[in-house]
Amino acid sequence: MVSxxxxxIAVVAVFxxxxxxYLSFRDATVTNSGQWTGLSNYGELLADPDFRTALLxxxxxxxxxxxxxxxxxxxMALALHRSFRFRGLARTAVLIPWAFPVVVSALMWxxxxxxxxxxxxxxxxxxxxxxxxxLSDHTSxxxxxxxxxxxxxxxxxxxxxxxxxxxxxxxxxxxxxVDGATxxxxxxxxxxxxxRPAILVALLFRTLEAWSVYDLFWVxxxxxxxxxxxxxxxxxxxxxxxxxxGNAAAVFVFATSIVIALVYLxxxxxxxxxxxx
Amino acid sequence: xxxxxRWSAVLVLMLVIWSVLPVVxxxxxxxxxxxxxxxxxxxxxxxxxxxxxxxxxxLDPVFRAGLVNSVLIAGTTTFLCLVLGSVxxxxxxxxxxxxxxxxxxxxxxVAYFPTVAIIAPLFKQLRSAGLLDTYPAIIAVDTxxxxxxxIWIMVAFFRKLPGELEEAAQIDGAGIRQTFLLVVAxxxxxxxxxxxxxxxxxxxxxxxxxxTFLFDQARWPVxxxxxxxxxxxxxxxxxxxxxxxxxTVPLAATVLALQRRLVEGLTSGALKG
Numbered sequence: 001m002v003s004x005x006x007x008x009i010a011v012v013a014v015f016x017x018x019x020x021x022y023l024s025f026r027d028a029t030v031t032n033s034g035q036w037t038g039l040s041n042y043g044e045l046l047a048d049p050d051f052r053t054a055l056l057x058x059x060x061x062x063x064x065x066x067x068x069x070x071x072x073x074x075x076m077a078l079a080l081h082r083s084f085r086f087r088g089l090a091r092t093a094v095l096i097p098w099a100f101p102v103v104v105s106a107l108m109w110x111x112x113x114x115x116x117x118x119x120x121x122x123x124x125x126x127x128x129x130x131x132x133x134x135l136s137d138h139t140s141x142x143x144x145x146x147x148x149x150x151x152x153x154x155x156x157x158x159x160x161x162x163x164x165x166x167x168x169x170x171x172x173x174x175x176x177x178v179d180g181a182t183x184x185x186x187x188x189x190x191x192x193x194x195x196r197p198a199i200l201v202a203l204l205f206r207t208l209e210a211w212s213v214y215d216l217f218w219v220x221x222x223x224x225x226x227x228x229x230x231x232x233x234x235x236x237x238x239x240x241x242x243x244x245x246g247n248a249a250a251v252f253v254f255a256t257s258i259v260i261a262l263v264y265l266x267x268x269x270x271x272x273x274x275x276x277x
Numbered sequence: 278x279x280x281x282x283r284w285s286a287v288l289v290l291m292l293v294i295w296s297v298l299p300v301v302x303x304x305x306x307x308x309x310x311x312x313x314x315x316x317x318x319x320x321x322x323x324x325x326x327x328x329x330x331x332x333x334x335x336l337d338p339v340f341r342a343g344l345v346n347s348v349l350i351a352g353t354t355t356f357l358c359l360v361l362g363s364v365x366x367x368x369x370x371x372x373x374x375x376x377x378x379x380x381x382x383x384x385x386x387v388a389y390f391p392t393v394a395i396i397a398p399l400f401k402q403l404r405s406a407g408l409l410d411t412y413p414a415i416i417a418v419d420t421x422x423x424x425x426x427x428i429w430i431m432v433a434f435f436r437k438l439p440g441e442l443e444e445a446a447q448i449d450g451a452g453i454r455q456t457f458l459l460v461v462a463x464x465x466x467x468x469x470x471x472x473x474x475x476x477x478x479x480x481x482x483x484x485x486x487x488x489t490f491l492f493d494q495a496r497w498p499v500x501x502x503x504x505x506x507x508x509x510x511x512x513x514x515x516x517x518x519x520x521x522x523x524x525t526v527p528l529a530a531t532v533l534a535l536q537r538r539l540v541e542g543l544t545s546g547a548l549k550g
Binding site: 004006008009011014020030031082090091092094100101107108109111114116117119122126151155158205208212215218219229235237250253254 | 485
């Protein structure tokens with residue numbers, strides 16, 4: 001009875017990945033599988049300045065946004081955990097940005113950052129933070145995209161971590177308090193190791209999502225800012241002449257995602273107390 | 278109030294402001310007239326609240342079709358995920374077979390999958406199958422990527438059901454199919470609702486596949502319509518604001534009404550992984 005679901009997933013998700021890898025070694029077009037060309041698609045990819053820009057944008061975006069989201073989310077979760085009150089309200093608030101389509105959050109913030117009618121740019125000009133239109137150059141667009149991602153995803157990370165905090169037995173902390181451990185010591189020695197599975201899920205999930213960012217860049221910058229995923233899209237769909245190169249970039253995203261996941265799993269499994277699910 | 282209670286109250290307040298204020302501001306923009314929109318310093322409360330921007334958006338045939346398409350695509354995807362997902366989740370929750378944890382892990386891998394990785398081959402395959410720019414294509418793809426999450430949530434839910442009822446049914450001579458349909462399925466309704474809403478939100482919010490595989494704007498879901506609407510009416514800020522509010526409100530209302538259940542579903546899936 002598992003098989004119908006497994007078949008759908010295999011046909012629509014698993015087979016295309018293998019096919020993508022196969023095609024990435026050929027000079028394929030949309031209509032034709034082409035000839036074997038070895039690694040030349042990948043060579044062209046790495047030589048393409050547009051691809052390098054996309055790679056740089058995506059890397060900066062992923063590192064900065066995930067780091068900020070994790071740090072702020074952890075602070076939120078710890079604070080919320082200290083009291084049982086208001087948790088329902090906090091949860092409700094958190095679900096609002098999470099439930100929005102990314103394109104809608106992006107457009108909302110675009111309106112607020114817009115030069116003529118945007119409240120954020122008005123504030124930025126009024127306080128002398130900047131006198132440039134925010135949505136004008138690539139650097140500020142990238143900063144804005146990171147800001148929107150932090151807005152949207154931080155509360156959700158806080159929620160995941162809060163759920164993890166609630167599974168830590170109280171006795172551990174109580175015993176440590178009796179033994180005279182400070183709050184910082186308890187955080188490092190008890191909370192962090194106990195929270196490891198929740199942290200892994202939150203970080204892994206967010207990093208992979210950020211690494212394949214697409215909608216946010218697309219809408220925030222009205223297609224000006226490129227990510228790895230927008231690069232794939234423009235190869236495959238916009239100019240179908242770059243099908244092979246776009247596909248190679250897609251395989252690159254896939255392979256690097258696996259590497260990211262393996263690194264996370266490794267880091268979280270080694271150096272721990274060896275507790276396994 | 279103790280010090281820590283007060284602190285957490287302040288924090289919750291900040292969290293609420295963080296989440297809600299931008300939406301409230303965009304709502305304000307959506308009911309402001311041109312003069313208020315462009316006034317500096319900005320008006321906190323619109324002087325002449327107006328719904329003309331909503332009328333503009335609803336009069337746009339592409340936008341209206343987008344809403345219908347989104348309901349159609351997300352609704353069908355949800356239905357398929359619940360049917361395929363529940364018949365897959367039940368044996369995964371109850372039976373012990375050797376490949377069980379491998380199957381669960383494989384599903385999880387697909388849930389974390391960078392979907393962009395397959396748009397090139399799928400584009401090619403759908404093209405040769407003549408399915409590019411059709412509803413079935415987009416529904417099939419959405420279903421495949423929403424299924425793993427639905428299955429995980431439902432497995433977690435089925436495991437929590439007491440096994441005695443099923444045993445009793447089997448002692449009375451019911452087969453696994455009968456047990457599932459007559460005993461388990463009715464009990465599983467809350468779990469199905471949770472999985473269903475999360476699937477619906479996923480499919481409603483999906484953008485990459487729809488933007489890649491659908492060409493004709495008559496078939497676009499609203500996530501694809503909105504950015505193109507913003508590009509076409511790039512200076513009609515009031516209408517853009519109204520469009521984002523229209524798309525968000527029904528979804529936000531449903532999610533908020535069922536928030537406790539959704540949080541449980543999401544975090545239980547995550548923490549048992």
